[in-house]
Amino acid sequence: MKLMIDYVRPYFGKMSIGLFIKFTGTIMDLLLPWILAYIIDNVIPLKNMNRIILWGIVMIICSILAVILNIVANRMASKVARDSTESLRHDLFKKITYLSANQLDTYGIPTLVSRLTTDTYNFNHTIGRMQRMGIRAPILLLGGIVITLTLDPVLTLVLIAIMPLIVATVYFVSKKGIPLFTQLQEEVDQLIQVVRENITGSRVIKALSKENYEQNRFMRINDTVVKAETTANMTMSVNSPLMNLFLNTGLTFVILVSAFRVNAGTTQPGVIVAFMSYFTIILNAMLSITRIFVLMSRGLASADRIQTVLETEADMLIEKKDEISTEQHIQFEQVSFSYYQGQKILNEISFSLKKGETLGIIGPTGSGKTTIIKLLMRLYDIDRGTIRINGKNIKSIPFEELHSLFGVAFQKDILFADTIAENINFGRDLPIDEIIRSTDFAQADEFIDSLNAGFEHRLSTKGANLSGGQKQRVIISRALAGEPDILILDDSSSALDYKTDAKLRNAINNHFHQTTTIIIAQRISSIRNADHILVLEEGNMVGYGTHDELMKINEGYREISQSQMGGDKVAG
Ligand SMILES: Nc1ncnc2c1ncn2[C@@H]1O[C@H](COP(=O)(O)OP(=O)(O)OP(=O)(O)O)[C@@H](O)[C@H]1O
The missing domain is CATH 3.40.50.300 (P-loop containing nucleotide triphosphate hydrolases)
Structure with a gap:
């Protein structure tokens, strides 16, 4: 995490502007169902066409603003990710260039190649996506909950009741997932090593007709990578379906409770329509948050591997003057x-x-x-x-x-x-x-x-x-x-x-x-x-x-x- 913060720090200003734009765009998205509820419950019953059109225009403006602001913010996020990754890749390359022969032997070339390529790519992906989803998803989640509370606190309680289940799922799945991604990266290192040897030694492999032998060797390591990736993804893939299950169960309860409440006249149909929209928004926000955790798992595993190299201390220092006179x-x-x-x-x-x-x-x-x-x-x-x-x-x-x-x-x-x-x-x-x-x-x-x-x-x-x-x-x-x-x-x-x-x-x-x-x-x-x-x-x-x-x-x-x-x- 420290590495990510360190490399993003020079772009904090740009990032803050981007996040503010994202924030504004997200608020626009959040407002739309609320405006809809207002139109259904308060504007339509007045049967005043001009007011209906006016509120319709407000909805359109909010939608357009939301789209434009989100696009601008996403572009700014990509630039921050690109620039911070560029300087990270530069520093890592420089560090590798100055590693001693002993340190190069200890790390091995394949792992350094994959840290410089795959891991910096993961870093870039994480920084970019975190800015795009990292602020939007929590705002949609929290904002959605706050608005639903103002719309109908009783219905919101159903939603809040399933929150602990969701948080526990994210916590346990991510705890298991992070080490699996670290292990996956190590398997990828092995794969790179085999590919490197194979390509470097292609002439001798052809000369000795060892293509099949090499293909088997590659298949074995490829298989191991696939297995490691499958295990990591299978573990993480439990997240989304479980979320869906919890939230759809919650939604069913919401529909049941709202049916009673509308019949009893304690709530209005517009509120229920808006509530359903917010429920979907909250559901998607929760799914995005689980994706952020998956992303962070990969990103942090990669950042750790990069940080280890960057923090490798020089093992050959220049010692104090030691000179004798000799021919x-x-x-x-x-x-x-x-x-x-x-x-x-x-x-x-x-x-x-x-x-x-x-x-x-x-x-x-x-x-x-x-x-x-x-x-x-x-x-x-x-x-x-x-x-x-x-x-x-x-x-x-x-x-x-x-x-x-x-x-x-x-x-x-x-x-x-x-x-x-x-x-x-x-x-x-x-x-x-x-x-x-x-x-x-x-x-x-x-x-x-x-x-x-x-x-x-x-x-x-x-x-x-x-x-x-x-x-x-x-x-x-x-x-x-x-x-x-x-x-x-x-x-x-x-x-x-x-x-x-x-x-x-x-x-x-x-x-x-x-x-x-x-x-x-x-x-x-x-x-x-x-x-x-x-x-x-x-x-x-x-x-x-x-x-x-x-x-x-x-x-x-x-x-x-x-x-x-x-x-x-x-x-x-
Ligand atoms: N980076 C290394 N890590 C560990 N052992 C090494 C390393 N480089 C060389 N060796 C070992 O050190 C020994 C001497 O290697 P060196 O390359 O100096 O031999 P050489 O006399 O130059 O051989 P050749 O004539 O085959 O080039 C060998 O046993 C080799 O396996």
């Missing part, structure tokens, strides 16, 4: 790390690189190579040890400053649905010459020149309209552009042939003297000329030195090298 550019001092407690991924890793030096990292899959990079960029905080850049503990460097030092080509990096030039530039306002130069180094120039639109060629989402090697080259160009202080190539030459890989390494050696480079590779040829090579196995440093040193002293390294000899010769 090393990058230092890992006995760094240990685990993603989860008890699952050690890196153990006492130490190495140092001077500015412009190159480190090659090699090791079996899952040995922790990429994790070293993630720690250097402070995507995760280390458990023990220290990581320094230019002598500064990275925990003391503001994130923007830290990340601006890097040019990174990750293993499975992403390309966006934009031009090749913008994919390389990536919002950095680099001069076009710099972009072209980076494609020369990354050996991407040839294929870009062959495209009709060249650098303006638009990529599909994730660069789906490029080959694996072409994608890799654009990603490497992005890492090289802007001559970063630290260049990271994480297995990024895997989709390049040996010759192109060698050309890329030559370009880096010849033109990036001031850039400290870390290359993660499966092929020894990609790192054999590196100043230092780190051999990693199950998170432990099992070798460190130059290629020649490791060939002499490290059996594991020698074995890998010998098994890749053919490739090495080609690469030169």
Whole structure:
């Protein structure tokens, strides 16, 4: 609720005007049966045609005003809902952008996607509908009761007698319904996850003819969502029929009692006609109020899920200055790390690189190579040890400053649905010459020149309209552009042939003297000329030195090298 109030607060002024207009329109609606009763009981018996026409005109004016005022108020309500949701969605997106890698792992991407889409939609729907019905329904209900009391207090008692039943029904059904909608949203998260995996992995699914398997997987989760939705809706759907039952029973009593009262001359026929209209108005108002409760159940469940993300506190703070004087550019001092407690991924890793030096990292899959990079960029905080850049503990460097030092080509990096030039530039306002130069180094120039639109060629989402090697080259160009202080190539030459890989390494050696480079590779040829090579196995440093040193002293390294000899010769 707090979240809703917070985001609607800037529009309180506009909302108040809208609600006042709604209020006036609703009063017009409320007046109509009363005017009708007055015409039947007091104007018609006078048999004065002019007065009848006059009161008829009053009724028409009230009806038209009611329609116009309601339309204006509804439009204003939609605007308030639209604007408050826009700023909520903006804040949520911003918050998600700044969540740490650890927090992203904890939430999971699907739930964040559904909080940003379905939950903000529910928020919008709730705010909009609440303004439209939230004031109208209670006014119709209360106003209806007050007017019926003035018309005929005895008949109104019948109506009031069934009120506690209605309130109890709304209370108990809503109490059960709210948690069911929260659960439903969690099932929807799972559904999004399956859809995401299915669409991302569509190629491999087709290649392995696993369409049926995936369809079954989707059917299972879809079934669960349907069941959760059915349970939630079934619970809430008890509301309306029960209301109808109570109110129609009340109406039957009203008709019975009014028949006696008209016969006894204690009330007039016009009053009974008006009473029936008010009874319908009150019935609809009650139904609207139950709908408001359903709506609020969903809206509050969604608002809670959004609020949890918005209130997530930063788990990686910038610590106080910690700097030593050193000629090393990058230092890992006995760094240990685990993603989860008890699952050690890196153990006492130490190495140092001077500015412009190159480190090659090699090791079996899952040995922790990429994790070293993630720690250097402070995507995760280390458990023990220290990581320094230019002598500064990275925990003391503001994130923007830290990340601006890097040019990174990750293993499975992403390309966006934009031009090749913008994919390389990536919002950095680099001069076009710099972009072209980076494609020369990354050996991407040839294929870009062959495209009709060249650098303006638009990529599909994730660069789906490029080959694996072409994608890799654009990603490497992005890492090289802007001559970063630290260049990271994480297995990024895997989709390049040996010759192109060698050309890329030559370009880096010849033109990036001031850039400290870390290359993660499966092929020894990609790192054999590196100043230092780190051999990693199950998170432990099992070798460190130059290629020649490791060939002499490290059996594991020698074995890998010998098994890749053919490739090495080609690469030169
Ligand atoms: N976000 C994460 N949460 C939990 N565990 C993770 C996460 N990322 C990686 N791991 C685990 O950490 C270990 C090291 O992963 P890492 O990606 O560093 O390996 P790698 O040596 O780069 O592997 P590869 O050569 O296959 O890319 C693996 O066992 C992996 O399952």
